[in-house]
Amino acid sequence: MNAxxxxxxxxxxxxxxxxxxxxxxRRLRLIQWTLRGALALALVVSMxxxxxxxxxxxxxxxIAAWSPLAxxxxxxxxxxxxxxxxxxxxxxxxxxxxIAVIAGVTSYLHMVGVGQRYGESWQVVYLLPIxxxxxxxxxxxxxxxxxxxxxxAIVRAxxxxxxxxIIPVVSDSTSIGGSATQAQRNIDADEGGDVATSMSGSTGxxxxxxxxxxxTRRPTGRARAQRATPPVRVSETVALPPxxxxxxxxxxxxxxxxxxAGRPITRDCFAAALRDAGQPLRSAKVTLLLAAVRNQHAxxxxx
Numbered sequence: 530m531n532a533x534x535x536x537x538x539x540x541x542x543x544x545x546x547x548x549x550x551x552x553x554x555r556r557l558r559l560i561q562w563t564l565r566g567a568l569a570l571a572l573v574v575s576m577x578x579x580x581x582x583x584x585x586x587x588x589x590x591x592i593a594a595w596s597p598l599a600x601x602x603x604x605x606x607x608x609x610x611x612x613x614x615x616x617x618x619x620x621x622x623x624x625x626x627x628i629a630v631i632a633g634v635t636s637y638l639h640m641v642g643v644g645q646r647y648g649e650s651w652q653v654v655y656l657l658p659i660x661x662x663x664x665x666x667x668x669x670x671x672x673x674x675x676x677x678x679x680x681x682a683i684v685r686a687x688x689x690x691x692x693x694x695i696i697p698v699v700s701d702s703t704s705i706g707g708s709a710t711q712a713q714r715n716i717d718a719d720e721g722g723d724v725a726t727s728m729s730g731s732t733g734x735x736x737x738x739x740x741x742x743x744x745t746r747r748p749t750g751r752a753r754a755q756r757a758t759p760p761v762r763v764s765e766t767v768a769l770p771p772x773x774x775x776x777x778x779x780x781x782x783x784x785x786x787x788x789x790a791g792r793p794i795t796r797d798c799f800a801a802a803l804r805d806a807g808q809p810l811r812s813a814k815v816t817l818l819l820a821a822v823r824n825q826h827a828x829x830x831x832x
Contacts, residue, residue, distance in 0.1 A: 550682060554679070569601065571664045571668060573597075575661055576594045578643050578661075581639070582643050603625045604672060607673060609676070640661065641658060782806075784799070787802055794819075796812065800815040
């Protein structure tokens with residue numbers, strides 16, 4: 530129950546975070562398109578002033594309309610194309626600033642001429658173009674900043690989606706391989722118990738003697754082995770680790786020798802026989818090897 534509860538919390542968290550990132554990305558996109566519309570409006574006003582100030586000729590009006598179009602194109606490239614090389618990025622920034630300066634000066638002069646032509650006061654003639662060029666500057670800087678925020682939001686959303694694709698796989702593998710994980714924990718605990726037993730030595734034997742009632746004999750080694758060693762079920766399918774596969778044939782010979790001598794086939798006896806044969810192993814590995822040998826022996830007898 531606890532594992533299921535933890536898994537639900539793990540899978541629900543990234544989904545909520547992903548929804549938050551999607552909302553943030555949509556909000557940034559909306560602001561970005563609003564800024565683009567305002568910039569297009571300001572550049573249309575500048576372009577109209579340029580066309581009005583130009584000579585009544587298609588070529589002259591096309592030349593006058595080019596500066597705002599070039600500036601808008603440069604701004605779009607700056608906000609949409611990410612920088613991969615610092616040198617190229619610096620060159621791009623310098624070129625964009627140059628285009629902005631040319632477009633600003635051209636728009637200012639043309640709007641001044643249009644204001645004078647239509648009889649505006651000198652304050653309006655010289656101050657009104659500054660409002661248009663200043664608006665274009667503010668919108669351009671805002672677009673560059675919001676483009677950087679959009680790219681960061683896209684990176685965060687991609688990272689959340691990546692974690693979402695990994696977490697279900699981990700939970701499925703945990704549910705499918707739960708028995709294998711528990712078996713590995715049992716093996717680690719068994720190995721830890723073997724180390725503790727080997728370090729305790731005679732202390733454990735003295736403690737056992739102190740717990741035994743007076744007047745009773747100490748059980749023999751065979752009785753202790755039969756009582757302490759759990760039986761290994763042959764029907765279970767045993768998957769040996771790669772390091773134990775070369776020991777399968779010597780272990781089979783040791784098992785046959787024990788059977789021929791009439792000795793009980795327990796883990797302790799099997800481990801002692803393996804040590805005598807020059808193959809000392811930990812108890813956990815002895816258990817796996819004994820189960821594999823018994824399984825193989827049962828399959829051979831069955832066939």
